[in-house]
Amino acid sequence: MNISKKQRNNIIFLVIIALILIPQTRQPIQIVLHKGLALFSPSIEDESELKNITNYNWKLKDINGIAYNFNQSEGKVVLVNFWATWCPPCIAEMPSMQELYNDYSDKVDFVFISDEGQDVLKSFLSKKNYSFNVYIPSETPQIKLFEVRSIPRTFLLNKKGKIIIDKSGAANWNSETVRDKIDALLLE
Template sequence: MKLKKTQLVNIAIILLLTLYFFTPIGFKAKVYLNRLISHNPVPVEERAQQILEDYDFKLVNSNGSSVNLSEHKGDVIFINFWATWCPPCVAEMPDLQLLYDAYGEKVTFLFIARDKKEKVSNFMMKKKYNLPVYFESGFTPKTLYSAALPTTFVIDKKGNIVVAETGSAAWNSQSVRSLLDGLLK
């Protein structure tokens, strides 16, 4: 039985789609694609900014130490919700590490993983990231809740949510650094 040209093309397409959606090669391709299409996050217009009023957000790090967002009220806060199984999340991690390296002493960074602790620990060690990772141990304040990953918020000292970004973004850009510098003044 000889296959027709269209049948061969269909088989090839099915194989490529299978590779893309169901293999580690596909995951890496999705990460790479997300890095290519990452954009600069855009600040929320001042008149549309929400205010974080509920700072009661309990978190725990991988060592079991607790922290509450309320301890950082009055700080510039950078919150990133992510997971190891999320290609856009993994795609923005190198930029987030660079931003953390530059601002980790000045800005409160909370990288909140919606994933299993063991997977997160293995991922962080494998990639040699030293980001401060936390896990939710209480309810997420309504203003910060999003089912989409990654979701990132930048909160100014007064509690205004000045950036609310969903999806992969170029976090180590000059525009983000300028924004943080302005918020820190």
């Protein structure tokens, strides 16, 4: 039995659709697709359009239950990332976040935020060998600019609280563009 090129293409298309519909294969496929999108660096905000954080008062707790107030980051270069363990674009960009964290954790405040349970977050971090800390909001953000409606969403703040990068969706956070910008912000 000979299968025509059109029939073969239809079969391949149906197999792909089936794999996307099956819950066990959907997330890995989405992660691979988002990793392709995460090859690009986030763009730097236009200097004339920079928004400013004026109120740093926001209570969080880390995955071990230790309280943290975001006001501890005031006056520092800060990377704030909203994410979840079930989010394919979040998972896709995490390796680049870990690489950036490895090199800048002693100079930049990394504030990874998820509203998932401590056990879920600990398990995910352990399974993926991520060493950064994750915070869970103890209250609604007091910072209006952090009212996030989709994840991942990441902000890079300078020492004066200006948002230098505001990125929704997966990105390559370990890019030369981001590293150069962070290096410049640290010198300010």
